Amino acid sequence: MKLVRYGAVGAEKPGLVDGDGTLRDLSGHVADIAGKVLDPASLTALARLDPKALPAVSGKPRLGPCVAGTGKFICIGLNYADHAAESGLQVPPEPVVFMKASSAIVGPDDDVLIPRGSLKTDWEVELAVVIGKTAKYVTEAEALDHVAGYCVAHDVSERAFQTERSGQWTKGKSCDTFGPTGPWLVTKDEVKDPQDLKMWLKVNGETMQNGSTRTMVYGVAFLVSYLSQFMSLHPGDIISTGTPPGVGMGMKPPRYLKAGDVVELGIEGLGSQRQTFRADA
Template sequence: MKLLRYGPPGAEKPGILDAEGRIRDLSGVIDDIGPATLDDASLDRLRAIDPTTLPPVEGNPRIGPCVGNVSKFLCIGLNYADHAAESNLPVPPEPVMFMKAPSAICGPNDTVIIPKNSTKPDWEVELGIVIGKKAQYVEEADALDYVAGYCVVNDVSERAFQIERSGQWVKGKSADTFGPIGPWMVTRDEVPDPQKLKLWLEIDGKRFQDGTTETMVYGVRHLVHYCSQFMTLLPGDIISTGTPPGVGMGQKPQVWLKPGNTMRLGVEGLGEQVQKVEAYSGK
C-alpha cells in the first residue's frame, strides 16, 4: 500500500493511492496516518479494503507529510562510505545518530525555506524508515517486524550551523521545512529488499546524487536494532538512513542552495519530491 496525507498544513486527511495512481479518501475509515494506524493489524485492515470503493479525491491537493504526529525524527550520519570520503571523514565504527526536530517536517513538495543567517544550505536524499510498533532492545534478526514502511526523506542541512557553530549537528538540521517526507509511505510488504533501492537528487535539472542503498555501511535491519538499544522507538518515529555522495558540501568547488533553486529527488518505488527554495522572509 501507498498511504499518504493530503490537504492544508495542520488539517491533512488520510488517503491511499489506488492502482491507477489516484488518491482515495480514507477519512471515513481512519482519522489519520500516524502512530495509532501503523501496527500490523491496522495495516492489514486497510489492506483488506478495495481502494475503488473509497471516494476519489478531486483536483490536485497539497500532499502533506506521509506520517503525522511523529515523536522522533532520527538520522544516521556518514552511512555511505563514498559520502564519508567526500566529507573527508572516516567511516564510523558504529552508526552516527543525531536528531532532526519534528517541527522540521513538511510535505514532500512544500517550499524549503533557507533560514535566517544561513550561508551553506545543502541537500541530502535519503531512505526513511517508518516505525510501526514499539521497539526496545530489538534483535537485528527481528528488526524488520517493527517497520511499518518506507518513504523518501530530504535531510536538508545548513552546514555552517552544523559544523562551524560548535556543539551538536541538530542545529544545522532542524530549521522549519528541513524535513520533507513522502509523498507516501510504502508499506514494507511492497519493499522486499530495502538494500536494493536507487536514490537520486537533482538541482535545477542537474543530477548531483545518484546512488543505491546497496552501499550503506549499516543497513535497515541493523539501524532499527541499533537505535532501539539507546531509546524506545515508537509508532510513527522516522529513521533517516543517510545519504549517498553528491551533496553540495562535497562538490569542488562547493555548491549551496540558493533562493529560486528547485530540488527534485526520489527513491526507487517510493515516489518523488519537488521543492522550490526560498529565502526566509520573517513571515
C-alpha cells in the same frame, strides 16, 4: 499500500494511492496516518479494503507529510561509504546518530525556507524508515517486524550551522521546513529489499546524487535494532538512514542552495519530491 496525507497544512486527511495512481480518501476508516494505524494489524486491515470502493479525491490537492504525530526524527550520519569519502571522513565504527527536530517536517512539495544568515544550505536524499510498532531492545532478526514502511526524506542541512558553530549537528539539521517527507508511506510488504533501491537528486534539473542503498554501511534492520538499545522507538518515529555522495559540501568548490533553486529527488518505488527554496522572512 501507498498511504498519504492530503490537504491544507494542519488539516490533512488520510488517503491511499490505488494501483492506477488515483488518490482515494481513507477518512471513513481511519482518523489519520499515525499512531496505532501504523501497527501491522491495522495495516493488514487497511490492505483488505477495496480501493475502488473508496471515494476518489478530485483535483490535485497538496500532499502533506506522509506520517503524522512523529515523536522522534532520528538521523544517521556518514552511513554511505562513498559519501564519507567525499566528506574526507572515515566510516564510523558505530552509527553516527543525531536528531532532527520534528518541527522541521513538511510535505514533499512544500517550499523549503533558507534560514536567516545561511550561506551553506545543502541537499541530501535519504531513505526513511517509519516505525509501526514499539521497538525496545529488539534483535536485528526482529527489527523489521517493527517497521510500518518506507518513504523519501530530504535531510536539508545548513553546513555552517552544523559544523562550524560548535556543539552538535542538530542545529544545522532542524531549521523549519528542513525535513520534507513523502509523497507517500509505502508499506514494507511492497519493498522487496530496502538495501537495493536506486536514489537520485537534481538541482535545477542537474543531477547531483545518483546512488543506491546498496552502499549503505549500516542497513535498516541493524539501525532499528541498534537504536532500540538506547531508546524506545514508537509508532510514527522516523529514522533517516543517510545519503549517498553528491552533496554540495563535497563538491570542489562546494556548491550550496540559494533562493529560487528547485530541488527534485526520489527513490525507486517510493515516489519523488520537488521543492522550491525561498529565503526565510
